[in-house]
Amino acid sequence: MKEPLFSSRNIKLLSGPLNLNNPITVQILGICSALAVTVQMKPALVMALSVTVVTAFSNLIISSIRNTIPQRIRIIVQLVVVATLVIIVDQILKAFVYDVSKKLSVFVGLIITNCIVMGRLEAFAMAEKPWRSFLDGLGNGAGYGLILVAVSFLREFFGSGKIFGMQVVPRIMYENGYQDNGLMILPPMALITIGIIIWIQRSINRDLIDKS
Amino acid sequence: MFSNRYIFIYSTIIVAIVAVALTLIAVGLKPYQDNNIRIEKMQNILKSINVVATPKNAEALYKKYIVKTFTLNAQMKPVDVDAFSIDLAKEVKKTDTSARLYPVYIACLDNGDSSYIFPLRGQGLWGPVWGYVALKNDFNTVLGVMFDHKGETPGLGAEIATETFQAQFFGKQIFDEQGNYRSIRVLKGGAKPDDVHGVDGISGGTITSRGVDKMIFEGLKAYLPYINYRKKI
Numbered sequence: 346m347k348e349p350l351f352s353s354r355n356i357k358l359l360s361g362p363l364n365l366n367n368p369i370t371v372q373i374l375g376i377c378s379a380l381a382v383t384v385q386m387k388p389a390l391v392m393a394l395s396v397t398v399v400t401a402f403s404n405l406i407i408s409s410i411r412n413t414i415p416q417r418i419r420i421i422v423q424l425v426v427v428a429t430l431v432i433i434v435d436q437i438l439k440a441f442v443y444d445v446s447k448k449l450s451v452f453v454g455l456i457i458t459n460c461i462v463m464g465r466l467e468a469f470a471m472a473e474k475p476w477r478s479f480l481d482g483l484g485n486g487a488g489y490g491l492i493l494v495a496v497s498f499l500r501e502f503f504g505s506g507k508i509f510g511m512q513v514v515p516r517i518m519y520e521n522g523y524q525d526n527g528l529m530i531l532p533p534m535a536l537i538t539i540g541i542i543i544w545i546q547r548s549i550n551r552d553l554i555d556k557s
Numbered sequence: 558m559f560s561n562r563y564i565f566i567y568s569t570i571i572v573a574i575v576a577v578a579l580t581l582i583a584v585g586l587k588p589y590q591d592n593n594i595r596i597e598k599m600q601n602i603l604k605s606i607n608v609v610a611t612p613k614n615a616e617a618l619y620k621k622y623i624v625k626t627f628t629l630n631a632q633m634k635p636v637d638v639d640a641f642s643i644d645l646a647k648e649v650k651k652t653d654t655s656a657r658l659y660p661v662y663i664a665c666l667d668n669g670d671s672s673y674i675f676p677l678r679g680q681g682l683w684g685p686v687w688g689y690v691a692l693k694n695d696f697n698t699v700l701g702v703m704f705d706h707k708g709e710t711p712g713l714g715a716e717i718a719t720e721t722f723q724a725q726f727f728g729k730q731i732f733d734e735q736g737n738y739r740s741i742r743v744l745k746g747g748a749k750p751d752d753v754h755g756v757d758g759i760s761g762g763t764i765t766s767r768g769v770d771k772m773i774f775e776g777l778k779a780y781l782p783y784i785n786y787r788k789k790i
Contacts, residue, residue, distance in 0.1 A: 415559035415567060422571060429575045433582055440589035443597065444612070450708075531712075 350476065358480040362488030364550070369492040370543045371553060374460040378452050379493055380535040386509050388448045389497035390490070391438065395453060397486025399430045400462050404482030406430075408470040423466045424457070431456045461485055496538045504529030598641070604703040605689035606664045606672050624671075625663040631655045633782040645678040645687065659779060664691065672700045673787075675780055679772025682764040683708045686717065686772060692731070696788045699741065702726040704769060714765030725756040731777060740777055743770040 348354070368374045375396075382392045406426050407414070414422050435453045438446035446453065456462065465485050470478040501507050503526045506514030514523065528534050547553045559567075596612050599619040603610045610618045626640035631654060640660035648657050662674040671694050678687040684707035691700040702723050709715040716722050729741045730753045739754040743766045748755030758766035777784070 413567070415564045417559075418564055418568060421568070425571055425575055429579060432579055436582055436586050436590070439593065440586040443590075443593035 355477060355480055358477060359484040359487070362481075362484040363491055364488075364546070365553070367488045367492065367546075368461045368464075368485050369489055369539065370546050372461075372464075374464055375489055376536075376539070378455060378459060379489070379496065379539060380532050382449055382452050383493055383497035383500055383535050383538075384504065384530055385448070385501050385507075386494065386497045388445050389493045391442060391445045392449055392452060393486070393490025393493045395434045395438070395449075396456055396459060396461065396489050397483060398434060399427065399456050399459075400465055400486040400489075401479055401482035403427045403430055403462060404465055404470040404478040405475050407466050408473060408475040408478035411471050414471075419471065420467075423463065427462055427466070428457050461489055492539065492542065495542060496535055499538055500529045500535060504534075601703050601705065602662055602674060602676075602689055605674050605691040605701050606666065607701040622664045622666070623662050623674075624665045627661055627663075629659040629661065629780075629783060631657050631659070631779075633659070633780075633786070645676055646685065649678050657779075659783075661780075661783070662689075666700075670694055675777060677772045677776030679768050679776070681706050681709045681717075681768040682714050682762075683710070686765065686768050688769075688772070690726075690773065690777065692784075696784045697730050697732050699726045699729045699731070706765070709765045710762070712761075713759065714762035716759045716762060717765055717769055722756075722759065729753055729756065738778065738781060740770075740774040743767070743773075 362368055365371065369376065369379055378392065378396075383389045403423070403426050407423055410422075431454065434456070435446070438449070438453060465482055469481045473481070498508065501509075502513065506512060506519075506525050514525075593612075596615045599615040600610045600612070603615065603618055603622060606622060608618055608622060628636050628638040628640045628643060630636045636658065638658060640662065643658055643660045645660075648659075651657050660676055662676075664672045664674060666672055672691045673694070673696065674689050674691045676687070676689050678685060680686065686704060686706045686709070688702060688704035690702050692698065693700045704717045704723060706715060706718060709717065726741060731738065731740055733739050733754065742748070742755045743758045744752075744755045745758045745763055745766065747757040758770075
């Protein structure tokens with residue numbers, strides 16, 4: 346019998362990475378870019394979308410041709426596919442959201458080396474059917490994106506008093522002595538913010554705590 | 558198990574497909590990307606005369622304010638080349654300096670005065686730095702500047718692209734009272750409050766500051782024959 350497109354087993358591929366199997370907070374993958382592009386929400390969101398597109402489509406493509414890929418050169422083939430998609434994404438960003446692409450600078454190119462992408466290809470797409478692989482890619486991209494957006498929200502709000510570049514902390518607060526926390530703009534606070542998110546997540550889901 | 562023959566053919570086909578796909582995309586998107594770069598250049602030029610433009614209104618504002626552009630050769634004689642299309646990165650790389658071209662932009666400000674904008678390009682710590690200096694019509698006082706960089710250290714050298722650093726240049730003068738060329742120095746340890754030829758360098762960004770200093774000095778020096786000629790009229 347053919348499995349429905351959105352069976353509960355498939356939905357799990359999408360929802361798992363958002364929480365219990367999150368690539369950043371549980372698998373601790375893709376940290377480097379998460380630290381670098383989360384000063385403001387707009388670049389973080391574009392980065393999240395880019396990674397989601399790349400993971401989803403590289404999973405789809407690799408999974409579709411998985412039976413033709415010779416074992417001995419499979420990593421090379423995976424890299425060629427990922428690199429192609431990343432270049433396409435980079436070119437599209439340069440053409441249509443130039444200011445954001447300048448802020449993301451090298452980090453779009455570095456999606457190629459993002460552990461999440463290669464990890465999903467090796468662990469999932471090489472063994473599963475295309476549709477399921479595509480969902481898995483979407484899920485993991487979204488899980489990565491969720492953390493990026495959360496971290497960038499906190500950093501932009503406390504670091505610059507803005508959300509998506511719009512001033513949200515009212516002027517009257519500054520006049521009464523409120524100051525933006527300059528530390529939030531610096532990379533170390535991104536690491537600490539992610540640490541706090543991991544802490545909260547593990548306090549809620551006790552299963553995630555390492556028994557040893 | 559796949560044979561070696563299969564692997565070779567397989568990789569060749571994959572690479573060929575990828576090459577064709579990437580070429581098509583790069584060629585297809587080129588016009589959009591070039592347009593973005595063009596609009597950014599307009600925004601930068603406008604910023605040097607203290608007009609803030611968004612990507613949407615840059616083209617209209619550029620048309621409104623920049624009334625004339627022309628190109629000078631190394632002997633400061635006008636040549637028939639579109640100033641806007643000159644890529645300064647290529648010009649500064651020319652080993653034969655007498656073949657270099659020097660673009661000039663003339664802006665008409667809201668108060669009716671004209672301003673002369675000179676593009677500059679130099680070397681920071683990690684890569685190129687560039688900018689525009691706009692002089693008032695006395696060919697001495699700075700109306701505004703704009704600096705940007707490829708990849709200076711954030712928080713240190715990259716501060717040259719901030720408003721705080723650039724605002725220091727307003728009203729500075731490139732000639733002293735005797736008419737000697739002094740440029741505007743970016744000084745380590747800070748400039749004296751009454752120094753009309755110097756601004757504060759960036760703490761922790763010494764090499765970038767020096768790069769900007771040299772860029773302004775050398776950049777405007779090249780235009781001196783033209784500036785001096787215009788000052789006399």
